[in-house]
Amino acid sequence: MTTETMKIFQWQDYQEAVRSFVLPLVAFVLFLGLWSFSAARLETSLGQVPGPVAVWGQATNLIAEHREERQKEVAFFERQEVRNQEKLAEDPDAKVRIRPYTGKPTFLDQIVTSLLTVFSGFLLATVIAVPLGVLTGLSANVYRAINPIVQIFKPVSPLAWLPLVTIVVSAVYVTDDPLFSKSYLTSAITVTLCCLWPTLINTAVGVSSMDRDLVNVGKVLRLGWFTTVWKIALPSAIPMIFTGLRLSLSIGWMVLIAAEMLAQNPGLGKFVWDEFQNGSSNSLGRIMVAVFTIGFIGFLLDRGMLMLQRRVSWDKDAILR
Amino acid sequence: MTIEHLNIDHVSMVFETPAGPFTALENVNLKIDEGEYVSLIGHSGCGKSTVLNVVAGLLKATTGGVVLDGTEVDEPGPERAVVFQHHSLMPWLTAYENVELAVRQVFKGKKSKAEMREWIEYNLKLVHMEHAMDKLPGETSGGMKQRVGIARALSMQPKVLLMDEPFGALDALTRAHMQESLMEIQNELGNTVIMITHDVDEAVLLSDRIVMMTNGPAATIGEILDIKLERPRNRVELADSPEYNHYRAAVLKFLYERHQNPESDRGEDKPAQEESCSEDMSLRVVSNSAAA
Numbered sequence: 001m002t003t004e005t006m007k008i009f010q011w012q013d014y015q016e017a018v019r020s021f022v023l024p025l026v027a028f029v030l031f032l033g034l035w036s037f038s039a040a041r042l043e044t045s046l047g048q049v050p051g052p053v054a055v056w057g058q059a060t061n062l063i064a065e066h067r068e069e070r071q072k073e074v075a076f077f078e079r080q081e082v083r084n085q086e087k088l089a090e091d092p093d094a095k096v097r098i099r100p101y102t103g104k105p106t107f108l109d110q111i112v113t114s115l116l117t118v119f120s121g122f123l124l125a126t127v128i129a130v131p132l133g134v135l136t137g138l139s140a141n142v143y144r145a146i147n148p149i150v151q152i153f154k155p156v157s158p159l160a161w162l163p164l165v166t167i168v169v170s171a172v173y174v175t176d177d178p179l180f181s182k183s184y185l186t187s188a189i190t191v192t193l194c195c196l197w198p199t200l201i202n203t204a205v206g207v208s209s210m211d212r213d214l215v216n217v218g219k220v221l222r223l224g225w226f227t228t229v230w231k232i233a234l235p236s237a238i239p240m241i242f243t244g245l246r247l248s249l250s251i252g253w254m255v256l257i258a259a260e261m262l263a264q265n266p267g268l269g270k271f272v273w274d275e276f277q278n279g280s281s282n283s284l285g286r287i288m289v290a291v292f293t294i295g296f297i298g299f300l301l302d303r304g305m306l307m308l309q310r311r312v313s314w315d316k317d318a319i320l321r
Numbered sequence: 322m323t324i325e326h327l328n329i330d331h332v333s334m335v336f337e338t339p340a341g342p343f344t345a346l347e348n349v350n351l352k353i354d355e356g357e358y359v360s361l362i363g364h365s366g367c368g369k370s371t372v373l374n375v376v377a378g379l380l381k382a383t384t385g386g387v388v389l390d391g392t393e394v395d396e397p398g399p400e401r402a403v404v405f406q407h408h409s410l411m412p413w414l415t416a417y418e419n420v421e422l423a424v425r426q427v428f429k430g431k432k433s434k435a436e437m438r439e440w441i442e443y444n445l446k447l448v449h450m451e452h453a454m455d456k457l458p459g460e461t462s463g464g465m466k467q468r469v470g471i472a473r474a475l476s477m478q479p480k481v482l483l484m485d486e487p488f489g490a491l492d493a494l495t496r497a498h499m500q501e502s503l504m505e506i507q508n509e510l511g512n513t514v515i516m517i518t519h520d521v522d523e524a525v526l527l528s529d530r531i532v533m534m535t536n537g538p539a540a541t542i543g544e545i546l547d548i549k550l551e552r553p554r555n556r557v558e559l560a561d562s563p564e565y566n567h568y569r570a571a572v573l574k575f576l577y578e579r580h581q582n583p584e585s586d587r588g589e590d591k592p593a594q595e596e597s598c599s600e601d602m603s604l605r606v607v608s609n610s611a612a613a
Contacts, residue, residue, distance in 0.1 A: 211409070214411060
């Protein structure tokens with residue numbers, strides 16, 4: 001009897017494992033098949049649309065280019081070092097300096113730039129949206145006041161913000177020794193403008209829906225305004241804040257690619273744009289590598305936020321997916 | 322003669338509702354001595370919670386007021402600690418941290434860190450939660466959560482402990498355990514307690530006096546019953562006691578013969594949810610006026 005039930009149980013476990021592994025695999029193989037089938041029949045001005053194999057080839061190419069570039073860089077500095085040594089040997093007082101390497105950024109460099117830019121914009125948005133959201137959630141009047149503004153700006157496309165941001169950044173950010181490039185600032189600020197809203201709205205909802213009994217506990221304890229916010233309102237809203245942050249980050253990542261294209265920030269967006277302009281026979285394949293990379297990084301960012309939420313949030317029952 | 326400890330003095334409460342003003346409480350008068358255990362009993366929506374909230378300072382009486390040791394109550398404060406029906410623990414804090422939040426606020430500058438720790442642990446021991454001090458509320462049972470809620474209230478060293486149906490959400494067996502614990506604590510500390518309850522047995526077992534409230538609107542105190550059972554009380558022994566059964570019968574008669582549940586006429590028995598009280602009753606006002 002017991003062995004019987006155990007057998008059934010294992011059989012179900014086994015089936016479940018097969019389902020969760022085999023089904024995605026089947027779908028993926030089908031996808032690859034459909035892709036190579038249709039790619040082989042699509043002729044473009046840049047030649048045939050690359051299939052999976054060609055794209056994989058481009059991906060390895062891009063990594064090889066990165067390695068090559070790095071070696072060039074190392075060699076460049078070595079040459080300078082040797083030259084400087086020689087100079088100093090001739091004349092100990094000679095002024096020597098190391099010139100920076102100015103090779104073009106590789107695909108991997110561009111990924112790093114994109115990540116830095118998106119995180120800058122996202123952090124700026126968080127720093128603004130969370131406190132503002134807390135205020136909005138606490139006070140019905142603040143909510144009434146800013147709700148129309150939020151509703152109007154929320155649906156604005158990054159492509160509409162970008163020209164404005166570009167011009168404002170050019171006008172305001174005038175220094176002789178710029179710490180950041182203008183394209184970086186423009187892209188990051190555009191990301192901020194687009195990913196403020198989910199965090200703001202979710203934080204406000206989280207704070208305003210906190211348990212009234214907890215507020216009463218705070219009143220009985222005569223907690224001050226700041227302590228009430230810090231010890232009751234903010235922790236209450238943490239699960240909702242994370243929901244907002246996850247939405248914001250994924251919107252930010254989508255927005256970033258468009259912003260980089262137009263702002264010419266040397267990230268993935270610019271990579272895609274350059275390949276598009278370049279129009280070599282490899283371009284389509286390289287753009288596809290970028291598409292997969294963008295998708296995969298977006299997925300990782302979301303998983304990262306989810307892991308952070310699991311660590312930080314007290315609400316372990318929340319459905320996280 | 323000493324001045325009374327707690328005086329609920331001619332308290333009336335009128336809520337503004339869309340259907341016009343609604344009188345929830347009218348002329349509630351009650352004097353409570355130090356160390357007395359008073360239960361408020363009555364049907365749902367009779368304004369028991371409103372009385373408690375006025376004493377807590379969470380609601381302001383429309384007329385009349387509450388005087389505690391010669392000072393009028395005008396805001397909530399830790400000297401009138403509240404145990405809420407649904408424990409109201411911060412779900413992100415452990416049992417220890419929940420009590421700590423209260424202790425740090427109340428004894429800021431009065432107790433050293435070590436003294437605070439000792440005091441928190443003492444209070445958690447009182448409610449038999451010393452084994453689960455580091456558990457989050459979500460990891461403990463309903464009874465345990467309510468124990469921590471009580472420990473938190475006790476840790477404020479209140480002059481009056483206010484309990485709003487503290488065991489209402491618990492199953493019968495857990496409730497019995499909690500009542501035992503509470504009697505034990507009461508023996509030791511001798512707090513002044515006002516407790517709201519729906520449970521006749523609970524009221525008789527725990528109280529020195531049972532305050533029975535009439536049905537709203539304009540609810541007030543209908544009758545007060547002195548419970549002169551000797552302490553410590555034992556539930557099993559009392560079950561056969563004629564005295565106990567007499568008290569029990571008196572409360573039951575008040576509730577079910579003289580002040581029948583207004584909702585039972587309509588064949589619906591709503592669960593006790595005092596928060597819905599005012600709107601619930603405003604509906605009744607509307608239907609009354611429509612009938613008139």
